[in-house]
Structures are given as structure tokens and as C-alpha cells.
Amino acid sequence: MPDFRKLTTVSELPASGEAREFTIDGHQLCIANESGKCFALDNFCAHRGGPLGQGVVDQGKIVCPWHGWQFDLTSGKSEQSATLGVEVYELKIEGDDVLVKI
Numbered sequence: 399m400p401d402f403r404k405l406t407t408v409s410e411l412p413a414s415g416e417a418r419e420f421t422i423d424g425h426q427l428c429i430a431n432e433s434g435k436c437f438a439l440d441n442f443c444a445h446r447g448g449p450l451g452q453g454v455v456d457q458g459k460i461v462c463p464w465h466g467w468q469f470d471l472t473s474g475k476s477e478q479s480a481t482l483g484v485e486v487y488e489l490k491i492e493g494d495d496v497l498v499k500i
């Protein structure tokens with residue numbers, strides 16, 4: 399059963415409009431910052447496995463750096479496919495710790 403686990407600290411989070419890759423127990427995550435609020439998604443793009451954490455944030459979506467597919471930060475759904483999407487995870491901040499439910 400998923401539980402909140404420490405991923406990183408607040409100071410390591412990406413700046414607003416940016417994303418960054420993190421690894422927890424061999425699982426790669428994309429943490430994206432939209433106007434100061436951070437979201438956690440699988441790092442591997444559902445199209446061909448591009449690194450979403452190296453993409454940019456645009457109007458509530460993370461844009462894959464390889465071919466530009468966009469994934470909603472809250473649902474993980476893509477406008478480019480009705481069936482392909484990425485998993486999203488709950489993220490919360492406690493003090494200086496960033497926790498992800500995984």
C-alpha cells in the first residue's frame with residue numbers, strides 16, 4: 399500500500415515553470431513546479447520514454463523534451479492520446495521535507 403515517503407528537501411525543488419528528475423528506490427519521478435505548486439509524475443513519457451523531468455511546464459502541463467507531448471500535471475493525461483498517460487502521485491511538504499505517496 400502506498401505511503402508518503404521523503405523524496406527530497408524544499409531547497410532542491412525546481413523553480414516555477416521548471417521540472418527536475420528525482421529517483422526514489424530506483425523509481426524515476428518528474429517533479430514539476432507550476433506557479434509555486436509542485437506535482438509528481440512518472441518521469442518516463444508515455445509516448446517513447448522521454449525524460450519528462452527534463453521538460454518544461456506550460457499552462458498546467460509538463461511538455462516532453464523529445465517530441466512535445468503534453469501531460470496534465472494533475473491527471474497525467476495527454477492531449478495527444480486518449481489511451482496513453484503517465485501516473486501521478488500525491489506530493490506534500492512537511493517543514494523542509496518533500497514527501498511523495500508511492
Ligand code: FES
Binds near residue numbers: 467
Ligand atoms: S518521448 Fe515524449 S513526446 Fe515522444
